[in-house]
Amino acid sequence: MTQATIPSPNAKEYAQREGGAANGCPWEDVERYRELGIYTGDTHWALFERVRDLYGDAPVAVDRYRSLTWNDVRHSAHKVGNLLRGLGIAEGDAVIVQLPNAAVHMEAIFGIWSIGAVPVFALPAHGADDVAHFARTAPAGVRIGAVPRDKHAKRVEKGLHEEIPELTTIQIDPRADDPWGNPVINGAEASSTEVSSENSTPWPSPETDPQALAFLQLSGGTTGTPKLIPRSHDDYLYSVRRSDEVCDMQRGDVFLVVMPASHNFTMSSPGILGALHIGATVVYVPDPSPTTIRRYIHAHRGTHMALVPPLLISLLNSRDEAQTPDPTMETMKTVWVGGAKLSASAAERVAPELGINLQQVFGMAEGLVNYTKLGGNIDEIVNTQGVPMSPADEVRVVNDEGAPVDRGTPGHLHTRGPYTIRRYHRNPAANASSFTDDGFYITGDIVTVSADGAITVTGRAKDQINRGGEKIAPESVENCLLKHPAIHDVSVVGISDDVMGEKIRALIILRDSYTTSGADAGEVQGGQDFQSTEVPHLTAVSRQLPTATQIKQFVRDSGLSRFSVPDIVEFVDEFPLTGVGKVSKKDQ
DSSP: OOOOOOOSSOHHHHHHHTOSSTTOOOHHHHHHHHHTTSOOOOOHHHHHHHHHHHHTTSEEEEOSSOEEEHHHHHHHHHHHHHHHHHTTOOTTOEEEEEOOSSHHHHHHHHHHHHTTOEEEEOOTTOOHHHHHHHHHHTTEEEEEEEOOOSHHHHHHHHHHHHHOTTSEEEEEOTTSSSTTTSOEETTEEOOTTTTOGGGGSOOOOOOOOTTSEEEEEEEOOSSSSOEEEEEEHHHHHHHHHHHHHHSOOOTTOEEEEOSOTTSHHHHHSSHHHHHHHHTOEEEEOSOOOHHHHHHHHHHHTOOEEEEOHHHHHHHHHTSOTTSSSOGGGTTOOEEEEOSSOOOHHHHHHIIIIIOSEEEEEEEOTTSOEEEOOTTOOHHHHHHOOOEESOTTOEEEEEOTTSOBOOTTSOEEEEEEOTTSOSSOTTOHHHHHHHBOTTSOEEEEEEEEEOTTOOEEEEEESSSOEEETTEEEOHHHHHHHHTTSTTEEEEEEEEEEETTTEEEEEEEEEEOTTOBOTTOOOSOEEOOSOSSOOOOOOOOTTTOBOOOHHHHHHHHHHHTOOGGGSOSEEEEOSOOOBOTTSOBOGGGO
16 A cells, blocks of 8 residues: 655654643642542543443444444444555644545544544535645644535645645545445555455554544644644543533444544533433434434434534524424433534523423533533523533733723633643634733633623624534635635625524726726625536636626635635725725624
8 A cells, every 4th residue: 555645743742742731721729630630630531442442332422324333333343444554643743634424534534533533623615725724734644534425525626736736635435334444545446455354453552641642633723724722531531521511422322423523522521421421322414404313313313412503593594483392302411512503592492492401512522611500590591592501711801901900891801721722723812812821821802700600702803704503714715705806805704693683795896907897786785605507707808897796706726624615705995994094894
């Protein structure tokens, strides 16, 4: 098997160079968390093996094509690990995982952990530019993806081949009986001897340091591409265990993976890993439509799921109003809602209309997680985003000058704790602006804290768009649009939306040499236009003003994530300005 180009130093070594644990926690704090019993020395692969010993023949991963037991997943994980070893991947090397909601996602990440390597969690919606950035920053020499079947996935494959040809790509088919039996490596199917069943024989698992780099998660940002978040085994698994303690998922329950499996929310609050920790079953839902969600609840007797507010609202608005509560939810116990603020009006509807518990979750991939209390008072459940889940979480709310504010007064949320990072991965510029000198993470959220510690989010301090839980940097969309030959200038903002939380609005000033013939008139609403028919964008040769549809297609073709495509495109003559002549985004 041809070996991949493996970067050196690798991701783990870069993390070690910075000092402290992989997440930046100083050694004296690591020792303190050990003494408190917060850090237990666990690792992700050790967790899997321990629970597998208890429930080996029980189902653990189910999708529309396969149902796998714990032993099945272990068998596949060793095949993945040996495949990666054959490509030259060793302990501490990073591997990008960009897979859909399917059992192959679980097989891939535990296969990576089985050899002590480091997953980088990319989403299927990420474009080639994003993935190339992850590969260079981690650094990673291998990416695992699905055989491309839609236009976006094909654009990603083409873009990666052109932009970073040294990145080895493994393509697998989630629909196959044995997806790891015939992977496609750099466009060629691997030989049967390279991936034969004998290759499921486990290698000796490395003695992984629980403070070492476990994986790299992604953060939304206010500028450019996503930042990489370094999490250690000890810090993340504490977060998972603590989430299980404050939630109600139990052995025998069924967690439905509705949102992308690589999302931090889906993975750990309590999510996929929380389900595995207690021996529950994970069912992967292929799409988040209300019809599909209801079908999977019925077919698999689902008990729990995690949703962003737009998905919950779609579920509420699609029910049969003649039947209250919704009979299709009869096996469901709890829905966790987070990723963006849930309106009180929507929160109030969950219990009476769906007949299930609502537990709000306010968290971030960088660390801090807050939950409302199950069975708590209705005011807290509906109107707040909960309290920090760990007694060791430190929260402070400050004004613009950094001074603490009184309880109930809005201010900037800063946090520090055993599962909150102290630095980003290989990003000193972001570290300088995102962390205080005493190690608190500056979240960018404006919040109030009640007398009993409940946090309510009132806004964002950063210039960031939160579209249905996906964080988009306006600058990245602006930089993309400015490459269009017809565009003179552009300003991208988030605007309030009852369903998505925020939508992306692009105001565009065109170059003088372009005419208005053939242009869309006025404002054009894009909605969730992810699957539109492709329309070739016009170039400067035609000298015709492009339509809003063509502008959106230009963004899709550029390599940006699908969720970065503007919902609204509006052509204007000028932008609103502040008193000192700067573009006023708050007036757009």
